[in-house]
Amino acid sequence: MQAAALKQAVIDHLHYSIGHPPVAMTLHDYYYALALAVRDRMQHRWLNTIQTNFDLKRKIVCYLSAEFLMGPHLGNNLLNLGIEQEARTALAELGQDLDSVLECEEEPGLGNGGLGRLAACYLDSLATLQRPAVGFGIRYEFGIFDQEIHDGWQTEITDKWLRYGNPWEIAKPEVACYVNWGGHTEHYRDEAGSDRVRWVPYRVVKGTAFDTPIQGYGVNNCNTLRLWSAEAVESFDFQAFNTGDYYQAVEDKVVSETVTKVLYPNDEPQIGKHLRLGQQYFFVSCSLQNLLHILELADVPVENFAERYAVQLNDTHPSIGVAELMRLLVDERRLGWDKAWAITVQTFGYTNHTLLPEALETWPLPMFQTLLPRHLEIIYEINRRFLDEVRARFPRDEARVARMSLIGEAGEKCIRMAHLAAVGSHAINGVAALHSDLLKASVLKDFYEMWPERFSNKTNGVTPRRFLALANPGLRALLNETLGGQWPVEVGWLHELEAKAGDAAFRSKWRAIKEANKKRLADYIRAHTDIELDPTWLFDIQVKRIHEYKRQHLNVLHIVTLYRRLKENPGLKIPPRAFIFGGKAAPGYFMAKRIIKLINAVAETINADPDVNTRMKVAFVPNFNVQNAQLIYPAADLSEQISTAGKEASGTGNMKFMLNGALTIGTLDGANVEIREEVGAENFFLFGLTAEEVERIKRERYHPTDYIASNPELRAVLELINSGYFSRGDAEVFRSVVDNLTFSDPFLVLADYAAYIACQEQVNVAWQDKEKWTRMSILNTACSGKFSSDRAIREYCDEIWNVQPVTVK
Ligand code: F58
Structure with missing residues (x-):
């Protein structure tokens, strides 16, 4: 029917x-x-x-995120x-x-990686758990670039995702907001004799809402993703009232539309671009204005803002919202400062996603002032009151005051967005247990000492609907048959698989599904790279953004080590492996782009070498995105989670692999720690320095050359790469990579090398016992329930947002 x-x-x-x-x-x-x-x-x-x-009139979650990596x-x-x-x-x-x-x-690739995809998983869980929620973000005309590989190098192609239309969105031209830029402020006295400030902008940009439905699984609830698109206020007739300069009017249109043109493709270091601050302010202002407007429609007094809305800041990118809400409440709604501040702090929660100092957002003060003169005044006032509080709590500690200030004064003055977010939020959380602990001990230590009650951990999660039920139909059928159809929302039931791990017939079904998934991926890889992979081999996969801290080059060192061993000892008995990589590099990230080239160069040499290519092959899957991720995770035997301990806030790919029955080789970093706890140490390949050891070694001065001197195999591997062996004799291409490892190695690749190689030998041993490996694989899926985004969203709703389910007829 x-x-x-x-x-x-x-x-x-x-x-x-x-x-x-x-x-x-x-x-x-x-x-x-x-x-x-x-x-x-x-x-x-x-x-x-x-x-x-x-x-x-129930409380609504407003998830503010500069990125939503929705996927198809x-x-x-x-x-x-x-x-x-x-x-x-x-x-x-x-x-x-x-x-x-x-x-x-x-696919709408409106995100860089983990942070944007997390926002998408959370929307899925919010709808499924029947929580009223809106995701607010930016409708970038061009999302994350498409990656092509030419001669081993990454090239970037603009992502014209709207080219053939977008059937999922509905434009809401009647939901329009006006956003000011630049200009100056004027102080005046209002009718009642109160001192007020008015912002006289240089330019006004119009934001139009585009809404996409977010359907919950098995429920009627269907929430909204509202993305803002920028346009000129009145496209052309503007000039009629002005100088009559037609070109000026057209330029205004172009400048306005530029605001939401393109997603910045940087995944970690910050860029400090005027336009990026413009994007952030634009979508945050539209969203907050929209919330105030809806409150008015519902006849709810503005004083009740925080009872009706829980606004979550997905990292610092929307944190200008703290100053913007103050501006809207004080300047436009004429609330007193104290009242407005109480509402603001009650409204916002802040999630931190990184400890890397170079990734913490700051804005140069002059730039900030040019774009947002009124917000600078407001931030000064927030800071003045805040620092008074710090001084009252910690008398005679001016060093602390300087450390905590919203304004950084070392070098060029800047606004510290993480401090603004922390001061303006009643709840602050990290995204994995280790990360939340490190947050309290490092980047936000002073804030933790001031307000310990604001801090909590919310370990990330991923949606089992998209990343298991949809991505892995074979496993879905087996789970339905074994557990009944409720498991996608009751992932605790996965634990029942533990009993099945001992059942040989079940294990054989499990293996057949994995092998079919590997064949599906091998077909995809052949179609896109011409590389032929054998689905009976161990599929060892590392897919994620390319970054030195994620250490794809450590993986390469293992591959080259094996290669050398096989060349020197052709009779060596090792189980055959396919090493599969995928991920984009930020276009301006020199080292990451060299690492992609290195992977492809090593792949080319190995895949063409008959001495080894019956036992190892390497493939780089171009253009890693949500769509091909759904083919990749279900095909993995081994998940590579090998970041330097203390650097990966959580990771979410690690969870997607686990859900699909991959075993993890990993460091004690991010959520790996909790994955290992859940599945048991005996079902996890652990190696490497701990976060504490990493810090100690760095403190006591790290000498990568010591590791080279004491490990002849490591030295030979580096020399082979440096010699031009993998680059058709060109000894220049990889010099920068090898030199960096030899003389600096900021992410301790060489310090972890020996432990990693030894651990990979453990993997080989385990893989050779098929039944045991399958048992471990089943246990990984069985114990993955904790990493459902439903668990994470329940925690946010109960402990931060105070938002209850609503039944929709
Ligand atoms: C990621 N951050 C973390 N940032 O690196 C990862 O450990 C974590 O699992 C994930 O967030 C979700 O919590 C991340 O993806 C970005 O992509 C930003 C995009 C905008 C510029 C700065 C980085």
Whole structure:
């Protein structure tokens, strides 16, 4: 019945919404028509959710994030609506194959990596757990670049994701906000005789809302992702009132639209660009204005703002919201400072995602003042009152005052956004137990001493719907059969698999599923790289942004070590392995781009060498994104989580691998610590220095050359890379990589090398016992329940947001 109705809806959309004659019909048209038909099926739930939330006046989560890395919507919506089979049938009757149609979707890559994808997982869980929530962000016209590999090097191609339209969004031109830029402030006395400030901007940009439905799994709740797009206030007639300069008017349009043009592709170090601050302020101001407007519609006094909204700052990128809410409340709603400040602190929560000092956001004061003169005044006032409090709590400790100030004075003066976020939020959290502890001991130590009650840990989670049910249909079927159909929302049930780990018949089914997934990935890799991988080999995978702290080069050192051993000792008995990499490098990150080249160079040499290529191969999957991630995680035997301890805040890829039954080789970093706790030390390949040891070694001065001197194999590996052996004799290309490791090695790759190699030998031993490995694989899935984003969202709702479920009819 559903299938017949869906088929008719697709036919109608092909005819009325797309309007191509049969002769011009493409596969993409079928995708678009099905997407529209599916959106229609959410529409009723969507409107009911909004109306119910409005009527019940319940508290709403507002998740402010500069990035939402949603991935393709269609498959996920079919899954969450429970109509996948119907869609398959409907399309089949139209002569089309659902899987091919799903591949047509251009994914919205509006994020760099973990942080943006976490926001997407959290939206899925919020809807599934029936919590009223809106995700607020930026509708970038160009998302994260597409990566192509040419001669081993990364090249970046603009991501024109909106090229063929976006069936999931609905433009809301009537939901428009006006955002000021630049200019100056004026102090005046109002009718009542109070001192007030007015901001006279240099430019005004208009923000328009584009809404996307976020359907919960198996429930009627359908929340909203609201992304803001910038445009000029009045495109052309503006000039009529001005100088009559037509070009000036057009330029204004261009400048305004630039604000939401492109996602900055940097994943860690901060760039300090004017436009980036502009993007942040733009979407935050639109969102907060929107919240105030809705409050007004509901006839709720502005004093009740914090009872109605829990606003979460996804890292410091939206933290200008602290000053903006103060401006809106004090300047525009004319609340007193103290009242406004109490509301602000009660409203905001702040999640920190990094301890890397170079990644902590600061803005040069002159730039900040040019763009946001009123906010600078407000920040000065927040700071003045805050530092008074610090002095009262810690008398005669001016060093502490300087450390905690919202204004950094060492070198060029700057605004410290993490401090602004911390001062303006009632709750501050890290994203894994270790990271939250380190946060309290390092970057935010002074703030912890001041307000210990504000700090907590919220270990990250990932959605088991997309990353298991959708990505791994084979395993989904087995879990349904074994546990019943509720496991995607009751992941605790996965523990029942522990009993099954001892059942040989079950293990053999488990292996068959893994092997089918590996074949699926091998097909994909062959199609995209021409590299042929054997699905019976151990699939050893590292996919994530390319960064020195994530140490993809440590993985390469292991590969080259093995290669040398095989060349020197052709009879060496090692189980065959496929080393698979994927990930983008920030376009301006020199070392990361060299690491990609190094991986590809080593791959080219090894894959072409008949002495070794029956026992090892290397592949770099181009353009790692959510879509191909869904093929990659389910195919992994071994998950590489080898960052320098203390550097990876949490990691979430580690959880996606675990969910799909991969074993982890990893350091005691981020959420690896908790993964190991859950699955048991005997089912986790641990190696390397601890965060404490890393800090101690760095304090006592680290000499990478000592490790080279005492390890002839390591020395030979580095020499081989340096010699040009992998680069057709070019001894220059990798000099910078090898020199960096030899003379600086900021992430202690060489210090962990020997332990890593030894640990990989343990992996080989374990892999050779198929039954034991399968048991360990099953246990990984069985113990992965903690890492569901549902658990994380429940904790946020209970402990930070105080937001309850709402049933939608
Ligand atoms: C990541 N951060 C952390 N930042 O590195 C990772 O450990 C953690 O699991 C994840 O957040 C989720 O908590 C991250 O992805 C970015 O991509 C930012 C984008 C904007 C510029 C600064 C980095």
